[in-house]
Amino acid sequence: xxxxxxxxDNGEKNxxxxxxxxxxPAGYTAAIYLSRAGYKPLVIAGALTxxxxxxxxxxxxxxxxFPDGVMGPDLMDSxxxxxxxxxxxxxxxxxxxVDFGDGSDAGAMKSVTCDQGDVYQAPAxxxxxxxxxxxxxxxGEKEYSGKGVSYCATCDGFFFRNKPxxxxxxxxxxxxxxxxxxxxxTSVTLIxxxxxxxxxxxxxxxxxxxxxxxxxxxxxxxxxNGEDGSAKSVIVRNVKTGETTEIPAAGVFVAVGNTPTxxxxxxxxxxxxxxxxxxxGASTRTSLPGVFAAGDVVDSVYRQAVSxxxxxxxxxxxxxxxxxxxx
Ligand SMILES: Cc1cc2nc3c(=O)[nH]c(=O)nc-3n(C[C@H](O)[C@H](O)[C@H](O)COP(=O)(O)OP(=O)(O)OC[C@H]3O[C@@H](n4cnc5c(N)ncnc54)[C@H](O)[C@@H]3O)c2cc1C
Numbered sequence: 001x002x003x004x005x006x007x008x009d010n011g012e013k014n015x016x017x018x019x020x021x022x023x024x025p026a027g028y029t030a031a032i033y034l035s036r037a038g039y040k041p042l043v044i045a046g047a048l049t050x051x052x053x054x055x056x057x058x059x060x061x062x063x064x065x066f067p068d069g070v071m072g073p074d075l076m077d078s079x080x081x082x083x084x085x086x087x088x089x090x091x092x093x094x095x096x097x098v099d100f101g102d103g104s105d106a107g108a109m110k111s112v113t114c115d116q117g118d119v120y121q122a123p124a125x126x127x128x129x130x131x132x133x134x135x136x137x138x139x140g141e142k143e144y145s146g147k148g149v150s151y152c153a154t155c156d157g158f159f160f161r162n163k164p165x166x167x168x169x170x171x172x173x174x175x176x177x178x179x180x181x182x183x184x185x186t187s188v189t190l191i192x193x194x195x196x197x198x199x200x201x202x203x204x205x206x207x208x209x210x211x212x213x214x215x216x217x218x219x220x221x222x223x224x225n226g227e228d229g230s231a232k233s234v235i236v237r238n239v240k241t242g243e244t245t246e247i248p249a250a251g252v253f254v255a256v257g258n259t260p261t262x263x264x265x266x267x268x269x270x271x272x273x274x275x276x277x278x279x280x281g282a283s284t285r286t287s288l289p290g291v292f293a294a295g296d297v298v299d300s301v302y303r304q305a306v307s308x309x310x311x312x313x314x315x316x317x318x319x320x321x322x323x324x325x326x327x
Pocket of ligand 1: 021022023024025026027044045046047048049050051052053054056057059060061062063093094095096128129130131133150151152155156261264294295296297303304305306308309
């Protein structure tokens with residue numbers, strides 16, 4: 001069953017029912033739901049990485065429905081096709097600025113301006129711009145990314161059973177990842193640039209009590225070495241003494257932080273202390289009526305493709321309810 005769409009026939013070609021900013025699992029899922037509900041969503045997919053973070057990975061083994069795994073780019077290509085099949089329109093550009101108003105006028109048009117100069121307007125906006133993992137920027141990191149170097153322990157830990165693993169970082173995420181990875185690796189070495197950890201004391205104490213874990217503090221990774229196309233070891237430098245050591249590492253997990261992609265909002269929406277978009281409880285409603293947010297740009301905890309897709313579904317249903325209320 002479809003609903004009458006709300007697109008305004010006012011002669012302005014850039015007015016849409018709803019605009020989705022971002023084309024990762026959250027964005028495409030929102031697009032699938034909204035187009036199947038009879039709306040004509042415009043997806044502004046991003047110019048550099050349409051498809052989002054999974055475009056930069058190889059096999060995804062934990063997305064439901066693919067018992068043999070699926071390549072990240074193939075999964076995102078299928079999501080794009082599924083959204084287009086139901087009528088979503090996609091443009092490959094970046095939103096550089098927004099005007100969402102002050103929220104005082106229910107149903108007011110919001111506008112987004114793209115890098116190529118196009119301005120689009122809609123009464124409802126769904127922001128799904130994800131996040132960027134912080135990188136080490138050392139030789140070998142790019143070369144062995146997806147071939148030993150990983151930014152997601154939950155996603156990739158399984159691939160390193162009975163192999164030596166290193167984790168780089170000193171915060172809660174690094175410790176959570178390291179402890180999780182002890183289920184798989186023969187050893188897990190946590191490498192941290194300072195001598196004190198930012199992680200909660202209880203996590204540090206638990207890690208110290210784990211026989212599989214060891215620690216290299218005041219230390220940075222200078223290089224990732226490989227063999228036969230996969231990571232094999234890391235060169236670690238003690239920042240106090242300058243001494244370097246090569247330690248075996250089939251899995252190199254980088255846990256030095258994530259940055260939610262929100263600069264283009266320029267303060268239009270309320271962010272939490274870590275810079276993620278704040279939403280109202282379990283909903284996807286942001287600080288402004290008619291503006292919704294989903295996926296990694298909201299979620300500093302779970303950061304998975306399936307959780308982003310699930311939240312994209314919720315954002316679509318929230319946006320749909322909002323659009324229906326305007327009719
Ligand atoms: C290397 C790697 C491997 C991973 N492997 C797995 C895995 O195996 N399983 C798993 O569940 N998860 C995995 N993840 C995590 C997963 O990719 C993310 O949780 C998921 O992609 C988040 O989806 P999202 O839709 O919120 O955002 P993203 O996927 O980050 O997509 C954000 C989108 O926003 C767009 N965008 C950003 N800024 C703008 C702008 N200004 N204007 C327009 N568009 C913009 C980008 O182009 C992109 O399309 C992995 C992550 C990485 C980095």
